[in-house]
Each structure stands twice: as C-alpha cells, then as structure tokens.
Amino acid sequence: MTTDPNRVLIFDTTLRDGEQSPGATMTHAEKLEIAQLLDEMGVDIIEAGFPIASEGDFRAVKEISERAQNATICGLARANFKDIDRAWEAVRPAKSPRIHTFIGTSPLHRAIPNLDMDQMAERIHDTVTHARNLCDNIQWSPMDATRTEWDYLCRVIEIAIKAGATTINIPDTVGYTAPGESADLIRRLIATVPGADEVVFATHCHNDLGMATANSLAAVEGGARQIECTINGLGERAGNTALEEVVMALRVRNDIMPYSTSIDTTKIMNISRRVATVSGFAVQFNKAIVGKNAFAHESGIHQDGMLKNAETFEIMRPADVGLSETSLVMGKHSGRAALRAKLKDLGLELADNQLNDVFVRFKDLADRKKEVYDEDIVALVRQNEGAE
Numbered sequence: 001m002t003t004d005p006n007r008v009l010i011f012d013t014t015l016r017d018g019e020q021s022p023g024a025t026m027t028h029a030e031k032l033e034i035a036q037l038l039d040e041m042g043v044d045i046i047e048a049g050f051p052i053a054s055e056g057d058f059r060a061v062k063e064i065s066e067r068a069q070n071a072t073i074c075g076l077a078r079a080n081f082k083d084i085d086r087a088w089e090a091v092r093p094a095k096s097p098r099i100h101t102f103i104g105t106s107p108l109h110r111a112i113p114n115l116d117m118d119q120m121a122e123r124i125h126d127t128v129t130h131a132r133n134l135c136d137n138i139q140w141s142p143m144d145a146t147r148t149e150w151d152y153l154c155r156v157i158e159i160a161i162k163a164g165a166t167t168i169n170i171p172d173t174v175g176y177t178a179p180g181e182s183a184d185l186i187r188r189l190i191a192t193v194p195g196a197d198e199v200v201f202a203t204h205c206h207n208d209l210g211m212a213t214a215n216s217l218a219a220v221e222g223g224a225r226q227i228e229c230t231i232n233g234l235g236e237r238a239g240n241t242a243l244e245e246v247v248m249a250l251r252v253r254n255d256i257m258p259y260s261t262s263i264d265t266t267k268i269m270n271i272s273r274r275v276a277t278v279s280g281f282a283v284q285f286n287k288a289i290v291g292k293n294a295f296a297h298e299s300g301i302h303q304d305g306m307l308k309n310a311e312t313f314e315i316m317r318p319a320d321v322g323l324s325e326t327s328l329v330m331g332k333h334s335g336r337a338a339l340r341a342k343l344k345d346l347g348l349e350l351a352d353n354q355l356n357d358v359f360v361r362f363k364d365l366a367d368r369k370k371e372v373y374d375e376d377i378v379a380l381v382r383q384n385e386g387a388e
C-alpha cells in the first residue's frame with residue numbers, strides 16, 4: 001500500500017460498526033452511496049458490513065466490492081469458518097479484498113463461548129489460517145484487547161501473526177483506555193510480540209469516556225499505522241472515533257504529529273451531512289469539525305477578530321473541510337463591526353449615525369430573539385429609515 005513510515009491508513013467502519021448503533025440502519029441504496037463517497041474521499045479501507053449478519057448485509061458488501069475504485073473492501077467475520085467463508089464470498093469481487101476476523105479475548109469475553117485460554121488460542125490459529133488460505137489480506141482483532149491480560153494478549157497476537165494475519169487491530173471495545181495507556185500498549189506490543197514488525201498495528205476506539213480521538217492519536221504515537229473510525233463518530237453507545245476529528249487533528253497539528261493520511265478533507269462536510277441524513281443521527285451543533293457551530297461566531301469580540309483576521313479564532317479554514325465560509329451569527333453578543341459587515345453583505349452601506357440607530361434597534365431585537373436573521377436586519381434598516 002505505502003512505504004512511508006509516517007503514513008496512517010484510514011479504515012472507515014461507518015457501514016459496519018456505525019450502522020450497528022441502534023436506529024442507524026441504512027437502506028441498500030444509502031450504503032452504496034456512502035461507500036462511493038468514502039471511496040472518493042480517499043479512505044484506504046472500507047469495512048462495508050458483516051456479511052453473515054443478514055442477506056441484506058451480504059448483498060451490500062458484495063455490491064460495494066464490485067463497485068469500489070480505490071479502497072480496499074473489508075468484511076467482518078467471527079472466529080468460525082462459516083462466517084469467514086461468507087465474508088470472503090462477499091469481498092472477493094473487490095480489486096483489493098480483506099477479511100476481518102475477531103474474537104473476544106478478555107476474561108469477560110472468553111466466558112461467552114466458554115473457551116479456556118488454550119482452546120481459544122487454538123480457535124484463533126485455525127480461523128486465521130483458514131482465512132489466510134482464502135485471501136492474502138487478513139485483519140485480526142482480539143476484541144476487548146484493552147481489558148485482556150498482557151501475557152495472553154501477546155500470546156494470541158503472536159499466534160495470529162504466525163497464522164498469516166497482516167493487520168493486527170487492537171480494539172478498545174468499551175472505550176475504557178486513556179491516551180497514555182493507549183500509546184504504551186501499542187508501543188509495548190510492537191516491541192514484545194515476535195513478528196510484530198511485519199504487520200500493521202491498528203487502533204479501534206470507542207468513545208464511552210469521550211476519549212476515542214485522543215486514544216487513537218496516542219496509539220499512532222505508539223506505532224499504530226491504521227486508525228479505525230466512522231463519519232460523525234457514529235457507532236454503538238457513545239460511538240467510535242470520528243474520522244473527521246483524527247484526520248483534521250493530524251493535518252492541523254502536523255508540527256507535533258508528523259503523520260499523513262490520504263483523505264481529501266474538502267469532502268468531509270458533504271459526507272458528514274449525508275451520513276447524518278441517511279442514519280437519522282443528527283450532528284450535535286458543537287461537534288468538532290462538522291457541527292453547525294464549528295465555524296460560527298456570535299460574540300462581538302470574536303466576530304470583530306474574525307473580520308480583521310480569520311486566524312484569530314479559527315485554526316482551520318472552512319474551505320479545508322468543504323464549507324464555503326465562516327458564519328457570523330447575528331445575536332445579542334454581536335458587536336457593531338459585525339453588524340456593519342453584515343449590512344455590507346446585504347448591500348446596505350449606512351452612515352455612522354444611521355448605523356448607531358440601527359445597532360440600538362438590533363440589540364433590542366436580539367435580546368428578545370435567539371438569532372437575528374438577514375430579513376430581520378433589513379426590516380430594522382427600513383424601520384429606521386421610516387423613523388428619520
């Protein structure tokens with residue numbers, strides 16, 4: 001894929017982990033549309049679904065595999081031959097197919113299939129070997145890795161690598177880890193497990209404590225070179241790592257995190273809106289990067305600063321994420337400079353004394369109304385002209 005040691009692969013799982021959030025189900029056509037947008041924006045790997053889960057999931061993964069132009073297409077499978085065969089059948093038409101197989105390795109997760117440590121180790125060996133006999137691009141995940149005993153985690157990762165896994169994903173399934181621990185875990189695994197330097201380590205974080213983005217970036221510092229994420233952070237419970245956050249963080253703070261991705265960031269806003277619409281999960285107003293207020297300013301001091309130099313209060317240009325412009329929201333915190341700029345935008349040039357009068361009327365209205373719209377401002381100017 002790439003030989004640049006600082007290139008971070010973006011693995012998007014909006015269509016698998018994202019779609020698993022209760023209520024976020026997408027139609028077949030919607031899945032194809034989102035997959036195409038992900039492919040066009042430069043995502044390296046698209047996890048298109050869980051083919052054994054339903055006939056619909058299988059069809060979606062297969063059709064996405066047939067259509068994708070650039071991305072590797074991945075299908076999820078539990079640690080059994082039937083799941084793996086079905087995933088292979090679905091991703092096989094892709095130009096670049098991948099099977100992702102997983103099993104829960106922590107004590108709590110081992111209790112579910114009722115396997116002891118040796119039996120689980122054997123299952124991992126057999127299933128990864130089986131998958132590798134079908135496909136030469138195999139991702140393996142020890143689910144709940146961050147709550148798995150250290151020695152056992154090293155042991156099963158070594159088995160998976162020897163059986164042919166090419167990517168080892170370290171899931172923080174319940175959003176339990178913290179940044180220092182996340183970096184340290186990946187760093188120690190790479191230093192300890194035989195064969196670790198021959199595979200890509202991935203990080204897959206959930207946001208239960210609001211640390212998914214920080215944990216993913218820390219994992220990269222520790223040596224992970226694949227981040228698993230979703231658009232808008234869609235995902236079970238509090239969601240997954242948000243693609244737009246990690247990608248923009250690596251771009252804006254490249255001075256201290258010198259890693260690159262292949263994402264065309266100008267496509268972020270459009271795909272964010274499409275995912276919000278088709279999943280029915282609205283984006284919170286103050287969400288980083290893609291929230292309605294992420295590039296909006298209302299306070300007088302901020303608006304004045306923005307009008308003089310946008311960098312005063314913005315660390316990214318709206319155009320970098322596909323927004324045409326910053327929005328100066330007119331409300332009770334807005335100052336005279338913003339009102340003057342807004343009037344100019346509306347084609348209204350007022351003398352200073354007129355501006356002062358309209359500003360008094362504007363403040364009075366803004367105290368009664370959450371947001372003052374362009375039409376309100378035009379009406380205030382007309383009223384003022386009538387009163388003169």
Ligand code: KIV
Nearest residue numbers: 102141143144171173
């Ligand atoms: O969160 C998780 O552990 C997962 C695995 C299937 C990788 O989504």
Ligand code: ZN
Nearest residue numbers: 017171173204
């Ligand atoms: Zn997950």
